[in-house]
Amino acid sequence: MIRLFCVVIISIGALLGADSTLIQPAGCDVTSIGQTGNKLPVLVKDAIKLVQKLPAAMVGDPGQLTAENVVVIGNMNKFFACWAKNAPEVSDPKWQEDHRNTVFFTDRKYGIVFLNGERDAVRLGAQNYSNLEMRQRNMHLPYQFAAYLSHELGHLHGDKGESGPLSIQVVVLQYFQKQGKLPPAIQEEINYTADLAERYRKAEFAGATLVAAKPE
Numbered sequence: 277m278i279r280l281f282c283v284v285i286i287s288i289g290a291l292l293g294a295d296s297t298l299i300q301p302a303g304c305d306v307t308s309i310g311q312t313g314n315k316l317p318v319l320v321k322d323a324i325k326l327v328q329k330l331p332a333a334m335v336g337d338p339g340q341l342t343a344e345n346v347v348v349i350g351n352m353n354k355f356f357a358c359w360a361k362n363a364p365e366v367s368d369p370k371w372q373e374d375h376r377n378t379v380f381f382t383d384r385k386y387g388i389v390f391l392n393g394e395r396d397a398v399r400l401g402a403q404n405y406s407n408l409e410m411r412q413r414n415m416h417l418p419y420q421f422a423a424y425l426s427h428e429l430g431h432l433h434g435d436k437g438e439s440g441p442l443s444i445q446v447v448v449l450q451y452f453q454k455q456g457k458l459p460p461a462i463q464e465e466i467n468y469t470a471d472l473a474e475r476y477r478k479a480e481f482a483g484a485t486l487v488a489a490k491p492e
């Protein structure tokens with residue numbers, strides 16, 4: 277099972293709340309830096325569909341996440357060069373280093389969730405779900421990804437902290453766990469994520485910034 281402890285953590289474009297419609301930014305066309313919409317890997321498309329069926333009480337408005345505002349980045353260098361035209365902070369080498377190590381992240385200003393396709397979690401995840409036989413062996417993968425996307429949905433809804441989105445991630449993992457969709461090993465990940473959410477909650481309460489882009 278692919279471990280994805282590293283989820284997210286850094287969000288860019290802290291200015292605005294969510295917008296469910298993909299705004300094609302003037303400077304960088306997302307279709308030039310990765311896959312989106314119908315071109316997304318089946319795994320990601322299936323995960324988005326699962327998120328859209330989640331109860332609003334759990335994730336807020338799940339309709340805010342669509343295939344049109346999710347992008348799997350194929351090449352991070354290309355992404356940095358292109359996206360810096362929309363978000364100047366992307367030119368910062370420190371920002372780039374952080375995001376090379378991040379698997380999921382969200383640009384709230386443009387309302388886009390990015391998946392770092394250079395990370396094994398995304399690359400191998402998509403590969404291990406690319407044909408019927410593999411899908412039957414890895415049926416848990418879209419449920420796991422749906423939990424990570426729900427976390428990002430929390431950011432799309434305007435949450436700038438991590439404790440809230442991490443808590444959503446835990447609740448969604450537990451929800452699918454109860455339905456028997458996830459392997460027993462997921463409990464370890466749930467415990468880890470719940471603990472991380474609590475550490476963030478304390479840090480955010482104290483006004484501190486906890487940096488936790490943890491590689492997989």
Ligand SMILES: [Zn+2]
Nearest residue numbers: 284285438441
């Ligand atoms: Zn986050």
